[in-house]
Amino acid sequence: MTETDLSKRIVFQNDDGGVSIIIPADCGLQIEEIAAKDVPTGKPYAILDASDIPADRSEREGWTVNEANLTDGVGE
Amino acid sequence: MPRTGGVFSLLSGSKGTPNTTIQSAPYNAQLDDFAADANAARPVTAGGTGATTASGARTNLGLAIGTDVQAQDALLQSIAGLTTVADRMIYTTGVDTAAVTTITSYGRSLIDDLDAAAARTTLGLVIGTNVQAQDAGLQSIAGLTTAANQLIYTTALDTYATSSLTAFARTILDDNDAATVRATLGLGSLSTQSTINNSDWSGTALAVANGGTGGTTQATARTGLGLGTLSTLNSVNNGNWSGAALAVANGGTGGTTAAAAKTNLGITDDIQAWVNFNGTGTVAIRASRNVSSITDNGVGDYTVNFASAMSDTNYAVFAWARYANSTSNTLLGPFAWTSDTKTTSAVRMRVQYSDPGSTGAQDSPEVNLMVVR
Numbered sequence: 001m002t003e004t005d006l007s008k009r010i011v012f013q014n015d016d017g018g019v020s021i022i023i024p025a026d027c028g029l030q031i032e033e034i035a036a037k038d039v040p041t042g043k044p045y046a047i048l049d050a051s052d053i054p055a056d057r058s059e060r061e062g063w064t065v066n067e068a069n070l071t072d073g074v075g076e
Numbered sequence: 077m078p079r080t081g082g083v084f085s086l087l088s089g090s091k092g093t094p095n096t097t098i099q100s101a102p103y104n105a106q107l108d109d110f111a112a113d114a115n116a117a118r119p120v121t122a123g124g125t126g127a128t129t130a131s132g133a134r135t136n137l138g139l140a141i142g143t144d145v146q147a148q149d150a151l152l153q154s155i156a157g158l159t160t161v162a163d164r165m166i167y168t169t170g171v172d173t174a175a176v177t178t179i180t181s182y183g184r185s186l187i188d189d190l191d192a193a194a195a196r197t198t199l200g201l202v203i204g205t206n207v208q209a210q211d212a213g214l215q216s217i218a219g220l221t222t223a224a225n226q227l228i229y230t231t232a233l234d235t236y237a238t239s240s241l242t243a244f245a246r247t248i249l250d251d252n253d254a255a256t257v258r259a260t261l262g263l264g265s266l267s268t269q270s271t272i273n274n275s276d277w278s279g280t281a282l283a284v285a286n287g288g289t290g291g292t293t294q295a296t297a298r299t300g301l302g303l304g305t306l307s308t309l310n311s312v313n314n315g316n317w318s319g320a321a322l323a324v325a326n327g328g329t330g331g332t333t334a335a336a337a338k339t340n341l342g343i344t345d346d347i348q349a350w351v352n353f354n355g356t357g358t359v360a361i362r363a364s365r366n367v368s369s370i371t372d373n374g375v376g377d378y379t380v381n382f383a384s385a386m387s388d389t390n391y392a393v394f395a396w397a398r399y400a401n402s403t404s405n406t407l408l409g410p411f412a413w414t415s416d417t418k419t420t421s422a423v424r425m426r427v428q429y430s431d432p433g434s435t436g437a438q439d440s441p442e443v444n445l446m447v448v449r
Binding site: 022 | 351357369
């Protein structure tokens with residue numbers, strides 16, 4: 001079974017204009033496969049290191065993302 | 077006495093003198109002497125026996141039976157009647173009946189021996205010199221029936237039997253050493269090797285039919301043995317698996333999907349997916365099954381994405397979340413808005429606290445969700 005890279009995160013802009021972060025599970029799928037499957041259809045996404053995501057969630061609702069940077073793919 | 081030493085003599089003065097008168101006294105005395113002599117036993121010297129009894133007479137005559145002469149005996153009488161010549165011996169043919177037979181000087185040498193040992197020597201039968209001493213083993217051998225080309229061997233103590241001994245076997249037995257035996261057997265130098273190694277081998281590749289591989293390289297050996305590429309692998313994994321699903325009877329599941337595998341294995345697992353994750357700080361999944369990811373949509377807002385889709389949306393969702401603080405009088409409830417996602421591929425849930433006088437979304441350090449169908 002292929003090992004999933006658990007150190008990665010998938011970022012996309014949700015319908016509310018906020019930021020959704022996909023945390024991969026150890027399911028045997030590649031991070032790209034997870035992104036393609038779990039990112040809502042048509043939404044662009046970026047794959048980042050988990051360390052790039054702030055651990056301080058006190059302002060979680062205020063997080064934003066520049067959609068122009070979501071260039072790793074589009075949800076299928 | 078009229079006799080002296082057996083000789084009778086006249087009494088002195090008994091004879092008459094010529095021209096003289098015979099006197100009565102000398103005359104009578106002489107007559108008395110005659111009478112006494114006549115009535116006495118006549119001595120042997122005078123032709124008598126000197127005895128008045130038969131026994132005394134035999135004794136005086138040197139004829140005492142049992143002393144001087146043999147008593148009359150029928151056997152002796154028979155022997156006395158035999159006609160003998162040189163080299164004869166007497167033997168009985170019946171009661172008190174004897175006859176003669178020839179006896180040689182050698183025969184006499186036999187019967188003059190003092191004991192059995194001397195007799196065996198005379199006969200040339202000295203045990204250990206002329207003849208074998210009695211032995212149980214030799215007795216067993218003597219009882220064997222032999223034919224050509226046989227050997228004698230023991231089957232037990234002092235018990236022998238025979239077995240075939242061919243002319244070829246005798247050519248081995250008459251060899252003086254191991255090298256000569258090997259030559260007799262037609263064995264080459266390989267026969268003295270303890271092991272056979274590559275340097276000893278000079279033939280072609282040993283055929284499979286003879287227990288070899290038929291090849292001189294690993295590849296040709298594999299070909300000879302009918303081995304495919306799988307034989308060179310250290311392990312079998314999904315990448316090199318090309319067969320059908322391994323049947324349950326062979327230790328597999330018989331299915332190419334989890335659902336098919338569970339069906340074939342008779343597993344009626346109603347839990348379709350579950351996940352335990354930390355919703356605080358750097359959100360991370362602790363453990364899960366059939367979950368490809370969770371989506372952190374915001375504070376207390378998560379979507380659980382299934383690795384394998386549900387068969388429909390009629391599954392049940394059970395969730396539980398741990399409150400982040402230890403505030404009393406606080407309720408923490410996982411729930412979903414009416415509009416929240418619940419599809420065959422994902423389900424969205426939210427975690428919200430409820431204190432007297434306030435309520436709102438909250439990240440939980442431990443969120444658990446289980447999908448049952």
